[in-house]
Amino acid sequence: MEKRKLILNLFEIGIIQFGSFTLKSGIQSPFYIDFRRLVSYPNLLKQVGLELGKLIDKSQFDFICGVPYAALSLSTTISLEQNIPMLIKRKEAKKYGTKKQIEGVFEANQTCLIIDDTITSGISMLEVADALKTEGLKCYQMLSVFDRMQGGLENLRAKGFEVKALFSIKQLADVLLEEGKIDQQLHNKILDFISANQVPIEKVEAKSLSYAEIQSQAIHPNAVKLLDIMESKQTNLCCSGDVSSCEDLLRLADEVGPHISLLKTHVDNLEQYEDSFIETLKSISKKHNFLLFEDRKFCDIGSIVMGQFTSDSYNISEWADFITVHVVAGSSSLSALKSTNKLNSCGLIVVAEMSTVDTLTDLNYTNKAIQISQDHKDIVVGIVAQNHRPKHKGQLLFTPGINIDIKGDNLGQSYNTPQVAFNQKGTDVMIVGRGIYKAEKPGIKAEEYKRIGWKAYNGRL
Ligand code: S5P
Numbered sequence: 539m540e541k542r543k544l545i546l547n548l549f550e551i552g553i554i555q556f557g558s559f560t561l562k563s564g565i566q567s568p569f570y571i572d573f574r575r576l577v578s579y580p581n582l583l584k585q586v587g588l589e590l591g592k593l594i595d596k597s598q599f600d601f602i603c604g605v606p607y608a609a610l611s612l613s614t615t616i617s618l619e620q621n622i623p624m625l626i627k628r629k630e631a632k633k634y635g636t637k638k639q640i641e642g643v644f645e646a647n648q649t650c651l652i653i654d655d656t657i658t659s660g661i662s663m664l665e666v667a668d669a670l671k672t673e674g675l676k677c678y679q680m681l682s683v684f685d686r687m688q689g690g691l692e693n694l695r696a697k698g699f700e701v702k703a704l705f706s707i708k709q710l711a712d713v714l715l716e717e718g719k720i721d722q723q724l725h726n727k728i729l730d731f732i733s734a735n736q737v738p739i740e741k742v743e744a745k746s747l748s749y750a751e752i753q754s755q756a757i758h759p760n761a762v763k764l765l766d767i768m769e770s771k772q773t774n775l776c777c778s779g780d781v782s783s784c785e786d787l788l789r790l791a792d793e794v795g796p797h798i799s800l801l802k803t804h805v806d807n808l809e810q811y812e813d814s815f816i817e818t819l820k821s822i823s824k825k826h827n828f829l830l831f832e833d834r835k836f837c838d839i840g841s842i843v844m845g846q847f848t849s850d851s852y853n854i855s856e857w858a859d860f861i862t863v864h865v866v867a868g869s870s871s872l873s874a875l876k877s878t879n880k881l882n883s884c885g886l887i888v889v890a891e892m893s894t895v896d897t898l899t900d901l902n903y904t905n906k907a908i909q910i911s912q913d914h915k916d917i918v919v920g921i922v923a924q925n926h927r928p929k930h931k932g933q934l935l936f937t938p939g940i941n942i943d944i945k946g947d948n949l950g951q952s953y954n955t956p957q958v959a960f961n962q963k964g965t966d967v968m969i970v971g972r973g974i975y976k977a978e979k980p981g982i983k984a985e986e987y988k989r990i991g992w993k994a995y996n997g998r999l
Pocket of ligand 1: 778780833862889891892893894922938939940951969970971972973
């Protein structure tokens with residue numbers, strides 16, 4: 539079938555629609571492409587499969603794999619038509635059993651072509667490529683029906699993939715204009731939208747995995763536990779309870795408890811600290827189902843951090859689900875903490891980059907801290923950082939310096955909004971202190987942060 543005819547047929551069945559559509563990112567788009575409708579038109583599905591098939595050379599790969607769900611029917615069509623074995627990427631990784639992300643019969647080092655219906659930023663295809671790589675497969679080529687011309691094709695090529703698309707939004711708009719299906723004004727609006735909404739490679743790199751995907755690769759039991767809580771309570775909020783007395787902290791914990799997944803403490807800042815305080819805090823954490831994160835930022839030589847972690851005065855190793863560590867002393871301090879045998883019940887969070895305006899954590903330091911975190915992936919659940927994600931896919935990014943009302947505190951702290959943190963920097967967990975505990979009603983404020991944070995996380999997927 540001629541390409542022009544194919545475009546007109548796709549337009550007729552409503553796969554290409556014009557109007558005002560709100561995209562997942564919140565942006566208004568003058569057009570919408572929905573290939574999921576194609577399964578209701580088997581003849582047309584077959585035609586699209588045939589046209590895509592003309593763009594591939596099956597001697598160059600062993601399998602094809604469609605990006606779920608919309609491209610599954612396309613890959614099946616091509617697979618049947620050309621007798622090419624198929625693989626299926628699970629949308630949600632299995633929680634139990636093999637934890638396998640790719641279904642099908644394959645061996646390490648075999649190659650796979652990835653198929654999608656639409657390229658926007660390139661992120662979805664990259665995620666499938668990552669999942670294939672994790673299973674030992676190789677991927678060099680990608681194919682899509684449609685390119686929205688928003689930079690995705692270039693992003694994927696910049697990452698070294700050979701990418702082809704059957705047609706672009708410009709070709710589609712040109713055909714529909716020539717055939718009188720849209721007018722010149724709409725044609726201009728489409729092209730203006732494309733040039734104003736390019737997705738740069740930096741945004742693609744900041745894009746992080748879904749919580750389910752992180753959980754499927756998480757190693758430490760507390761990371762798995764935390765992600766379970768986040769999903770079940772629908773909150774990625776860590777409240778930093780930096781109040782000065784135990785009494786105030788217990789009150790705060792009870793108020794914000796229903797809205798948080800984690801409570802962060804600085805117990806050495808608390809007046810009137812008594813051992814019984816921790817017992818009460820633990821019971822509040824059980825009641826509201828959140829975990830405890832002591833932000834002690836251990837940073838000395840191995841023999842000292844071991845003592846600080848296990849000493850009687852705060853007994854941190856006995857109650858904290860997570861602790862922060864600096865790696866300024868090198869990876870040996872992490873090995874020392876591990877040798878206490880207390881890290882099965884407590885995960886480490888490495889401070890890789892700080893939020894202060896004059897921080898000394900430059901790129902060189904941050905990269906080394908991320909590398910050390912990866913090297914210790916059995917005990918490190920994630921990193922604290924602003925602009926960098928952990929290397930290991932099962933580790934989380936925790937980001938402090940979040941406030942929806944102010945930009946800084948005149949003491950060096952600088953703030954971002956949750957939207958910036960989740961959508962531009964790929965944050966997984968936001969840490970909010972004064973934004974919540976200084977509010978008149980911390981419980982209500984925490985609920986507001988919870989709602990904004992969850993929405994922002996969903997916007998990045
Ligand atoms: O870089 C950092 C790392 C941390 S852990 N910047 C930070 O602000 N923090 C902590 O996050 C800090 O110790 C404080 O407990 C919290 C931020 O509090 P806020 O009141 O500024 O939201």
